[in-house]
Structure formats: C-alpha cells, structure tokens
Amino acid sequence: MRRRVLLLIVAAGFLPACGSGGGTASSSPSSASLSGFIHVFAAASLTASFNALGISFHQANPGVGVDFNFAGTPTLVTQIEQGAPADVFASADTTNMDKLSADGYAGGTSKVFARNQLEIVVAPGNPKAITGLADLAKPGVIYITEAPSVPAGKYSLQALASAGVKVTPKSLETSVTAVISKIELGEADAGIVYATDIKAAGSKVQGVDIPAASNVIATYPLVTVKGTKSADMANSFINYVLSSTGQSTLATFGFLPAA
Amino acid sequence: MSLEASVRLTQGPLDLDMELAIGEDEVVALLGPNGAGKTTLLRAVAGLVPFNSGHVSLDGHVLEDAATGRYVPTERRPIGFVFQDYLLFPHLNVLDNVAFGLRSRGMSRGAATEKAVQWLDRVGLKSYAGAKPAELSGGQRQRVALARALAPDPRLLLLDEPLAALDVTTRADVRRDLKRHLASFQGIRLVVTHDPLEAVALADRLIVMEKGHLVQTGTPAEVTERPRSQYVADLVGVNLLRGEADHGSVRIPGGPVVATAGAESGEVFAMIHPRAVALHHTRPEGSPRNVWRGRASNIELMGNRVRVRIDAEVPLVAEVTPSAVKELDLVEGGEVWLSFKATDVGVYPA
Amino acid sequence: MRRERVPIVVLIPAAIGAAFFIVPLVGLIVRSPWHDAVAALTAPETVEALKLSLVASLSATAVGLILGVPLAWVYARAEFPGRDLLRALTTLPMVLPPVVGGIALLLAFGRRGLLGSWLDSTFGITLPFTTAGVVMAETFVAMPFLILTVEAGLRSMDRRYEEAARALGASRWRVFTRVTLPLIAPSLFAGAVLCWARALGEFGATITFAGNFPGVTQTMPLAVYLVLETNQEASFILSLVLLLISLVVLVGLRHRWLGSA
Numbered sequence: 021m022r023r024r025v026l027l028l029i030v031a032a033g034f035l036p037a038c039g040s041g042g043g044t045a046s047s048s049p050s051s052a053s054l055s056g057f058i059h060v061f062a063a064a065s066l067t068a069s070f071n072a073l074g075i076s077f078h079q080a081n082p083g084v085g086v087d088f089n090f091a092g093t094p095t096l097v098t099q100i101e102q103g104a105p106a107d108v109f110a111s112a113d114t115t116n117m118d119k120l121s122a123d124g125y126a127g128g129t130s131k132v133f134a135r136n137q138l139e140i141v142v143a144p145g146n147p148k149a150i151t152g153l154a155d156l157a158k159p160g161v162i163y164i165t166e167a168p169s170v171p172a173g174k175y176s177l178q179a180l181a182s183a184g185v186k187v188t189p190k191s192l193e194t195s196v197t198a199v200i201s202k203i204e205l206g207e208a209d210a211g212i213v214y215a216t217d218i219k220a221a222g223s224k225v226q227g228v229d230i231p232a233a234s235n236v237i238a239t240y241p242l243v244t245v246k247g248t249k250s251a252d253m254a255n256s257f258i259n260y261v262l263s264s265t266g267q268s269t270l271a272t273f274g275f276l277p278a279a
Numbered sequence: 280m281s282l283e284a285s286v287r288l289t290q291g292p293l294d295l296d297m298e299l300a301i302g303e304d305e306v307v308a309l310l311g312p313n314g315a316g317k318t319t320l321l322r323a324v325a326g327l328v329p330f331n332s333g334h335v336s337l338d339g340h341v342l343e344d345a346a347t348g349r350y351v352p353t354e355r356r357p358i359g360f361v362f363q364d365y366l367l368f369p370h371l372n373v374l375d376n377v378a379f380g381l382r383s384r385g386m387s388r389g390a391a392t393e394k395a396v397q398w399l400d401r402v403g404l405k406s407y408a409g410a411k412p413a414e415l416s417g418g419q420r421q422r423v424a425l426a427r428a429l430a431p432d433p434r435l436l437l438l439d440e441p442l443a444a445l446d447v448t449t450r451a452d453v454r455r456d457l458k459r460h461l462a463s464f465q466g467i468r469l470v471v472t473h474d475p476l477e478a479v480a481l482a483d484r485l486i487v488m489e490k491g492h493l494v495q496t497g498t499p500a501e502v503t504e505r506p507r508s509q510y511v512a513d514l515v516g517v518n519l520l521r522g523e524a525d526h527g528s529v530r531i532p533g534g535p536v537v538a539t540a541g542a543e544s545g546e547v548f549a550m551i552h553p554r555a556v557a558l559h560h561t562r563p564e565g566s567p568r569n570v571w572r573g574r575a576s577n578i579e580l581m582g583n584r585v586r587v588r589i590d591a592e593v594p595l596v597a598e599v600t601p602s603a604v605k606e607l608d609l610v611e612g613g614e615v616w617l618s619f620k621a622t623d624v625g626v627y628p629a
Numbered sequence: 630m631r632r633e634r635v636p637i638v639v640l641i642p643a644a645i646g647a648a649f650f651i652v653p654l655v656g657l658i659v660r661s662p663w664h665d666a667v668a669a670l671t672a673p674e675t676v677e678a679l680k681l682s683l684v685a686s687l688s689a690t691a692v693g694l695i696l697g698v699p700l701a702w703v704y705a706r707a708e709f710p711g712r713d714l715l716r717a718l719t720t721l722p723m724v725l726p727p728v729v730g731g732i733a734l735l736l737a738f739g740r741r742g743l744l745g746s747w748l749d750s751t752f753g754i755t756l757p758f759t760t761a762g763v764v765m766a767e768t769f770v771a772m773p774f775l776i777l778t779v780e781a782g783l784r785s786m787d788r789r790y791e792e793a794a795r796a797l798g799a800s801r802w803r804v805f806t807r808v809t810l811p812l813i814a815p816s817l818f819a820g821a822v823l824c825w826a827r828a829l830g831e832f833g834a835t836i837t838f839a840g841n842f843p844g845v846t847q848t849m850p851l852a853v854y855l856v857l858e859t860n861q862e863a864s865f866i867l868s869l870v871l872l873l874i875s876l877v878v879l880v881g882l883r884h885r886w887l888g889s890a
Contacts, residue, residue, distance in 0.1 A: 092858065094858030094859065095857075095858060097858070098857055098858060098861060101861070162740075162758070164758075164840065167841065167855050167858075169855055169858040169859045170858075189842070190758040190840060190842060191758050191839075191840025191841050191842050191846065192840075192841045192842055192843075192847075192855075193836075193840070193841065194836070194841070194854070194855070198836075202840075205735055205739060205741070206739065206740055206741040207735060207739050207740055207741075207757050207758075208758075325796060327792055327795075327796075352795070353792075353795040353796055354795045354796075354797075354798050354799055354800055354801075354804075355798070358796060359796070359797075360793070360796035360797075362789065362792075362793055364789075366787075366789055366790055366792075366793040368790060368793075368794075368808060368811075369812075370811040370812065370814075379794070379797050379799070379807075380797035380798050383794070383797055383798040383799040383800070383803055384798045427797070428796075428797075431797065431798060
C-alpha cells in the first residue's frame with residue numbers, strides 16, 4: 021500500500037559548499053547550497069509522478085535526499101497528526117488539506133500543484149465491454165472503488181451521482197493502488213480511479229473515459245508541514261514541483277495543469 | 280478352555296521367544312527380572328505389540344497369526360487388562376471408569392451403571408462411586424482397576440505387576456484380596472510380576488523368564504526347591520552351580536570338581552544351601568568332601584544370621600551366626616576356608 | 630506461607646516487558662473520548678462490524694477445529710514420508726505477512742485462481758468479496774495456531790490411556806472421543822482460543838482477499854482502520870471495544886487455559 025522510495029543519501033561532508041541558508045522560491049531548480057534530507061508524504065495517486073520528480077529534483081540539488089511515503093491521503097493526515105516526521109504533504113484533495121490546516125499542522129499556505137480527473141479502469145481488452153458509468157451497474161460486473169474517506173472514493177460517489185447511476189461496490193479499498201491491483205488480478209471488473217493511475221499502470225489495465233459532464237476534477241494541493249526542520253529544502257521541493265519543469269513532468273504522467 | 284500362544288518378536292535389545300499354554304484351572308505368574316520381556320509378552324497376548332512370528336489363540340479361536348496375517352484388534356478380544364499404573368481415566372469418576380468397558384461393549388447406561396455398582400461393592404468401594412481417581416489411595420485405585428477389568432466378564436485376565444505401585448504395608452492386604460478375586464474368576468488368569476513373594480502367593484504355576492526366553496516352569500514349590508537359573512537361585516537364596524556330573528562328582532566348567540553323593544551323570548544343576556556351607560579359620564579336616572579356600576567379599580547381617588559371600592573356586596554364599604563371624608575374626612577381604620558335605624549337594628538334571 | 634522473592638535479574642526485564650504491553654493500552658484508554666463512547670459504539674457501522682467480526686471469527690474457529698484437529702492428529706500420530714514438509718507448509722501462514730497470505734488466497738481461490746476459476750465456471754461460486762471469503766482468510770492465518778497447540782497436546786498425552794481403553798473394548802472412534810479428546814481438552818481449548826483471537830484481529834489477508842464492505846466483509850479491524858481516517862477519536866473507542874472483548878475472554882478463561890495446558 022505505502023511505497024517508500026529512498027533516494028541516494030549524499031554525505032554533506034563531500035559537498036563543496038555546505039550551508040543551511042538560501043534557496044527561496046524561483047522558477048528554476050536551486051543551487052547546491054542545500055544539503056540534507058526531506059520526507060515527502062504524498063497521496064498514493066502521486067507515486068509514479070513524484071518518484072520521477074524526486075529523481076530529477078535530486079539531480080538538480082545533489083545535496084538533498086528525498087524520502088517518499090505514499091499512502092491514502094487520510095492515512096497520511098493521521099500519521100502527520102500523530103507525529104510522523106513529514107516535511108512536505110501532498111494531498112489528493114482540498115478536504116484533507118483543510119483538515120490538516122485546521123488541526124494546525126500546515127506549515128504555511130497550501131498551493132495547488134496539479135489536478136486530476138477520474139477514469140474507469142478495466143482489464144486489458146475490456147472483457148466486460150464497459151463503455152461508461154452506466155455499465156458499472158450491469159449485472160455480472162464486479163465494481164469496486166475506494167472507501168469514501170479516500171478522496172478518489174468520495175469523487176467516484178459524486179461522479180456516479182451526477183450521472184444518475186446507482187451501483188453498490190463490492191468492496192471499498194483503502195487506496196487507488198489497491199483498486200488497480202484487484203483489476204489487474206482479475207478479481208474485479210471495473211473501478212474508478214484517477215486518469216494518472218491508469219497511465220501509470222501501463223498495459224496492465226485499460227481506461228474508459230468519463231465524460232466531463234459527470235467527471236470530477238480533483239485538486240491536489242501541497243504544503244510544508246508545521247515544525248519541519250528542513251523548511252528551506254521543503255520549500256525548494258515545493259517550488260520545484262510548481263516550476264515549469266515540475267509541471268511538465270506531471271503532465272507526462274497524465275495530470276491536468278494546476279490552473 | 281485355554282490360552283495358547285507362541286510369540287517371537289524383537290523390541291530394541293529384547294529378543295523374545297516364548298510359548299504359553301494356560302488352562303483356566305490355574306493362576307499362572309510370569310516371573311523374571313526387569314527387562315526379561317514379561318510385560319512385552321503380556322502386551323503381545325493382548326494385541327498391543329506386533330510380533331514377527333507366532334500366534335495367539337484363546338479357547339480355540341485364533342486371535343492373531345503372523346503366518347496368515349490374521350489379527351483380531353485388542354478391542355475385540357475378550358480380555359481384561361490391569362495395567363501397572365492402573366491407568367484409571369482421570370477425567371471420569373470411579374463409577375464411570377468401572378462402567379467404561381461395559382458401555383464400550385454396547386451396554387445401556389442403566390444396565391452398565393448397575394453392574395458397575397455391583398462390582399464396586401464387591402471390591403468394597405461402593406461409597407467411592409462418585410470420586411475421581413486422584414482422590415483415592417493407591418490400594419483403592421488398584422481395586423478400581425481390577426473391578427474395571429473384570430466388569431465386562433472377560434475370558435482372559437491379564438495383570439501387569441498388579442501390586443508393584445503399592446507401598447509395602449498396603450501390599451499384603453491387597454494381595455490377599457487379589458488372591459480371592461483371582462480364585463473366584465472363571466477364566467484364564469495370567470499375572471506378570473518381578474516379586475517372587477507375590478508370584479508364590481498368587482500363582483498355582485510359575486513361568487520364569489529371562490532375557491526373553493523360558494528358563495523354568497513349575498509349581499512354586501517345584502521352582503523354589505529346584506531352581507534352574509541363577510535368577511531363581513538368587514530369589515530363593517541358594518547357591519546354584521551347573522556342570523557335568525559323573526557318578527559322584529560334578530565338574531564345573533572352568534572351575535572345581537564338586538563331590539556329590541549321587542549317581543547322576545550328564546548335564547546337571549548342583550544346589551547347595553548356604554546353611555550347609557561351613558566356614559573355618561584354617562584348612563579343616565573331617566568328613567566334608569568339598570573344601571575350598573577363598574576370600575570373604577561381602578558380609579551381610581540379616582536378622583540373627585549372617586550371610587557371607589566367599590570368592591572361592593566359584594563364589595558361594597555361606598550362612599552362619601554372628602558369633603561365628605566374631606570367633607573367626609572374619610572381615611571383608613579376609614582369607615577363609617569353606618567346606619560342605621557331598622550329601623548336602625542337591626543334584627538334578629539340567 | 631513464604632513467598633519466593635523474584636531475583637532482580639528477572640524482575641527488571643519482566644517489568645520492562647510488562648510496561649511494553651501496558652503503556653500502549655493505557656494510552657488507548659486515556660486518549661479515548663469517553664463522552665462520545667456511546668455514540669461511537671451504537672453507530673450502525675460499528676454494530677455491523679462487530680457482529681460480522683464475531684460471526685466470522687467464531688466460524689473460522691469452528692473450521693479450524695474441524696480441519697485442524699485431524700491434521701494435528703496426523704502430525705502427532707502418523708508416520709509417512711514428507712510429513713515434516715507438510716507440517717511446515719501448513720504452519721507457513723504464521724510467519725507469512727498477512728497480505729501475502731491474502732494474495733496467495735486470491736491466486737488460489739480468486740476469480741482467476743487455480744481452484745477459484747473452476748468454482749466460478751462450474752458452480753458460479755466466487756469467494757472474494759463475500760463473508761465466506763472473510764472466514765477463509767481468517768482461517769488461513771489462524772488455524773496454524775490451533776494445529777500446533779493441539780499437536781503438542783497429543784504428543785504429550787500418555788498414550789497408554791488409549792491402550793487401556795482399547796483393552797476395555799472401545800473402538801478406535803470411541804477411544805478418540807471418550808479418552809483422547811477429554812485428555813487433550815486443555816490444549817484443544819487453548820488452541821481454539823488462540824485461533825479465535827488471531828482470527829478476530831486479522832486485517833491484511835481479509836482486506837486483500839475478501840475486500841471491505843460494511844455488513845459483508847468489513848470486520849472490526851477494517852472498520853477501525855477506515856474510521857481512523859475520518860474520525861480518529863471514534864477509532865480509539867472501537868479499538869477499545871476489540872480490546873475489551875479479547876480481555877474479557879482471555880482473563881475469564883485464564884484458569885482453564887493455563888490450568889493444565
């Protein structure tokens with residue numbers, strides 16, 4: 021469920037210029053004046069894209085190691101509020117971000133860095149011939165989705181409601197990754213996940229579009245976590261994500277632009 | 280009717296090769312030292328131990344035959360078995376223990392209870408019907424075990440060291456009761472014991488076993504008067520030699536020639552009672568034909584007698600009075616002469 | 630009555646060990662919002678999850694007994710080549726991460742699984758996403774505990790009692806039911822309790838194989854996990870419920886369990 025990707029730790033001592041200062045917001049990657057480690061807690065749907073961003077960020081800032089914790093957004097909020105060491109929090113919706121803020125754990129004002137839209141996921145070849153949301157209620161189709169506490173789950177309910185489709189899922193999974201796994205394994209026929217997830221899964225699954233009229237656009241904000249000891253590096257990472265480089269990387273993974 | 284068995288089996292270091300033929304008119308005891316295979320033989324008759332070759336038949340019915348492969352399982356044999364530790368089921372009370380065999384053979388609960396109560400009465404434990412085995416004394420448990428084995432009216436009663444688990448004071452009383460029950464039992468009775476007193480007290484016939492083989496069989500009197508193995512000789516407390524007789528002498532292989540008074544020839548046993556062995560300070564003169572020199576290796580006071588073991592041409596035990604020991608100035612390791620008369624040597628064919 | 634003093638070498642690690650268990654539990658009790666307890670406990674999802682958990686865990690224990698006791702008997706009494714390997718395989722779920730167990734179950738009994746596809750095509754039976762699937766997942770992880778405990782009991786019992794019963798004319802079945810089972814009752818009981826407790830707390834295999842849906846497959850552990858994401862404090866209360874049930878069972882049956890096991 022959670023995937024931790026530990027990037028290379030470069031010993032600060034090997035770097036020519038060590039310093040904890042510098043590196044504020046700019047539209048290009050900052051210099052090697054930063055060194056250390058940041059922990060980024062990001063929604064499961066950001067796994068592939070943020071791994072890539074992490075690698076390229078590190079290449080631009082060789083002194084900074086980035087450590088990811090991917091999980092369902094609500095899980096991450098719980099972890100942060102219970103004291104898990106996070107420097108940056110990237111949420112899959114504004115509700116969870118607002119909760120974190122309201123509870124006093126946000127280190128600043130959150131910024132939207134990407135948007136996502138929903139797509140129906142099916143097995144390769146679309147064996148059950150799903151053409152739209154209405155087909156999810158077809159007899160013989162096993163439909164699963166995320167639990168309502170997970171943003172994608174909440175959105176899938178909205179999408180179905182606006183399309184006027186009544187269907188009971190067979191299971192409420194704890195993350196989009198779990199839903200995709202079960203489609204891949206052939207245990208379920210269809211689910212609703214983000215377009216980016218389908219892209220990330222490659223040939224293992226296939227997507228069926230949801231028309232804009234019933235689709236839900238998810239807004240992804242990110243913020244530094246209050247009390248982080250690596251505020252400069254955290255902000256640097258956030259700026260990188262918001263930069264044109266970061267944004268184009270996100271686009272290649274299927275995200276919609278932030279604005 | 281009878282029990283006929285011939286059992287040959289190997290179990291660990293034990294090589295058993297025994298034949299049994301027991302009628303219902305006699306109580307038979309299997310006597311022997313530990314490791315002789317007595318319990319193994321008993322269990323083989325019960326069907327609890329597989330054997331290499333042989334057969335067991337009861338009243339003419341074949342219970343087991345290694346040659347044909349026939350095997351009647353233990354639970355279908357009409358036997359009653361009293362185990363050495365009694366093995367009363369700890370989770371059942373005394374009544375249910377006694378009724379177990381009856382219920383297992385299909386009797387209804389009511390009838391089984393009635394019969395079990397009768398048996399408990401016979402062994403004098405009726406008031407203990409509701410007690411658990413753990414609450415009973417050793418002697419009481421033995422009686423329950425007996426009642427349990429007898430209640431289903433078995434044809435063959437097997438008892439494995441029935442008194443061994445009891446302390447000496449209880450043993451005499453329980454032995455008396457057991458003898459009474461054995462006498463009134465109508466069927467074949469086979470008792471295993473290592474205690475010669477028990478064997479002699481309970482049995483009409485003894486079968487002496489050593490190292491899995493038959494050594495001697497006969498009535499208690501026959502066995503004790505004419506022991507045919509060192510084991511029995513030790514039990515009875517006599518000196519036993521074996522050798523080749525030739526009209527008045529018995530040559531002990533690798534040892535001396537014993538002068539005897541008989542006319543036997545051939546392989547014989549020579550038995551000398553310790554009382555017949557006299558001890559002397561110096562070489563004695565006189566009529567005794569057998570005079571040997573030796574060293575006292577063990578001196579044991581037994582009541583008002585002293586048993587002295589002498590390492591002479593062959594080791595012998597002499598029985599003398601304590602004052603004699605004092606007079607002879609006898610100490611362990613000390614030199615002494617012994618003598619016994621030819622007429623005091625009991626000679627019988629081996 | 631003189632009581633033996635506990636040596637300090639034993640006392641210190643023992644105290645640390647005890648604290649390791651007690652402190653988290655105390656934390657749970659202290660941080661729970663007791664004023665909201667009633668609401669959290671009577672919420673329909675909670676009641677449903679609790680009912681499902683109890684039904685599923687008891688069913689898993691029943692299956693564990695029916696299948697596990699014969700297996701334990703085979704391991705303790707029968708000799709055949711490959712027995713040790715078989716025993717290792719059936720004990721594997723104890724060391725396997727539960728999610729891995731869930732995946733293994735999917736590969737065997739899922740819609741495209743080895744047996745599952747046959748079940749689906751022949752009888753139209755699918756096991757994932759069903760309550761039966763929950764029972765299967767719980768049995769898979771919990772039964773090994775029962776097997777091991779019962780096997781140990783069978784090995785350590787005095788088998789001469791069985792001989793005594795046979796000598797009294799009892800058939801093999803009667804020996805088993807009237808003598809063997811009563812004599813291993815403590816192990817049987819301990820094994821069943823362990824199995825039940827493990828089944829009650831099972832999460833990873835359940836959610837992977839059976840999924841998560843209120844009333845059908847959402848057991849208490851799953852409910853707690855999801856409630857944790859929306860209403861943290863309510864999840865504390867639910868955790869306490871699970872804790873209290875287990876505590877009552879374990880303490881109440883302590884004597885029987887430890888008495889003669």
